[in-house]
Amino acid sequence: MPNYNFFTYILTSYNKKVLYTGVTNDLDRRLYEHYFGLDQLNSFTSRYKCYYLVWFERYQYIDHAIEREKEIKGWIRDKKNKLIELDNPDWRFLNKDIMDWPPAK
Structure with a gap:
């Protein structure tokens, strides 16, 4: 069975007041889409400028990544903060660890 890479991730705004949890199969591409608002017009990440990666986990199977995303989205802010602070x-x-940052169009 081939290995796949899926990611559950948390982004924050520059002032770290807002968090966004998502899932993707391509973290570089997804960070690029969030930064340039390509995910959708007036999206949450565009509205609150959540472009900064502060946490992620890799999964082999998409259903595990989605399950984790749903779990984290159900948490209160303090629990999300503690998860981020573990790693x-x-x-x-962490954007510069993943890709050239800020990205060029």
């Missing part, structure tokens, strides 16, 4: 205690923006 990223300084809330460092």
Whole structure:
């Protein structure tokens, strides 16, 4: 069986006041889409400028990634903060670790 990469991820705004949880099979492409508002007109990430990756997990199967996304979306903010801080205690923006940042059109 081939290995696939699916990601559950959390983005934040520059001031870290807003969080967005999503799922994708291509983290580079998805970060690009969020940054340029290509996901959809007036999307949540565009409206609140949630472009900064602060946490992600990789999964082999899409259903596991979606299940995790739903789980995290049901949490209160404090629990999401604790999840982020387990891997990223300084809330460092991880975009540059994944791709050239900021992306060029």
